[in-house]
Amino acid sequence: MSLIVIVLVTLMAGIGSVWVADQLVVRAQVIRRNDGHMQQGLLSLAAGALLATALLHLLPEAFESGAESHDLFLTLLVGLVFFFFLSKAQLWHHGHEHSHHEQDHHNTGWTLLVGDGIHCFGDGVLIASAFVADMRLGFIAAVSVLVHEVPHHMGDLVVLRQGSPRSAAVRKVSIAGAMTAIGGIAGYTLLDQLWDWQPMLLTLAGSSFIYVALSDLIPQLRQRRTTGDTSLQVIWLLLGIGLVALVSEFSHVGHAH
Structure with a gap:
């Protein structure tokens, strides 16, 4: 029965956060293809959300775990190099099928989704470990995961919709x-083994968000150099950072372990 509950709850937390993020984006009417300023603002929001998720949530949690800092920095470096090679491999594979602009968004999408998948897997392990300790703590952890995933999923959707339709x-x-959910199942069956790898998973996921923000989003924002555009970008960037920081602060109790 416990495994069934974990699977259902982790599915609700993982996919539910995507649905909530999409509804917030759509209902706020922030995706307007004919509004260049709005798109620039959203890219800034996405960059801020991704960087804040990595630097204010994932990496601090990894370093607070007690793992060797040298190992975590090495994992971060390996992750950045890995996602660089992943983007190059995808660019080479699709070199004769898409324009350069489409290639960039396709490669960014793969990098983002790989990192997001690793992050979500780690969240599933966390939820499973909480359920094993106490049923109520498991539900608290699941709600915490759902809430803190919403801001960076909004950033994901903004980035991915540049090259794909909403659906x-x-x-x-x-x-x-x-x-x-897969992380929840693995966590339930292999909790002791996987928990030792949790800091590495957090760091690897963080490396993907940092790579996407710095290699794809920030360079796009540098193309607009007027004072008005720059001011708008800074405001949206700070909004993305603040949103993640605020949500992480409120959901921190669910991540206590």
Whole structure:
């Protein structure tokens, strides 16, 4: 019975956070293809959310775990190099099928989804470990995961919709979200072994978000150099950082372990 509950709850947390993020994006009417300023703002929001998720949530949690800092920094370096090679491999594979602009978004999408899948898998392990300790703690952890995933899923959807329609972007992120359930199953059956790897998973996921923000999003934002555009980008960037920081602060109790 416990495993069934874990699977259902992790699915709700993983995919539910994608649905909530999509509804917030759509209902706020922030996706307007004919509004260049709004798109620039959203890219800034996505960059801020991804960087904040990595630097204010994932990496601090990894370093607070007690793991060797040298090992974590090495994992971060390996992750950045890995996602660089992943983007190059995808660029080479699709070199004769898409334009350069389409290639960039396709490669970014793969990098984002791989990192998101690793992150969601780690969340599933966390939820499973909480359920094993106490049923109520498991539900608290699941709600915490759902809430703190919403801001960076909004960033994911903004990035992915640059090269895909809304339905495709939602499906892609939902697949990554479903990794939460897989992590829950693995965590329930292999908790002791996987828990030792949790800091590495957090660091690897963080490396993907940092790579996407710095290699794809920030360079796009640098193309607009007027004072008004720059001011708008800074405001949205800070909004993305603040949103993640605020949500992480409120959901921190669910991640206590």
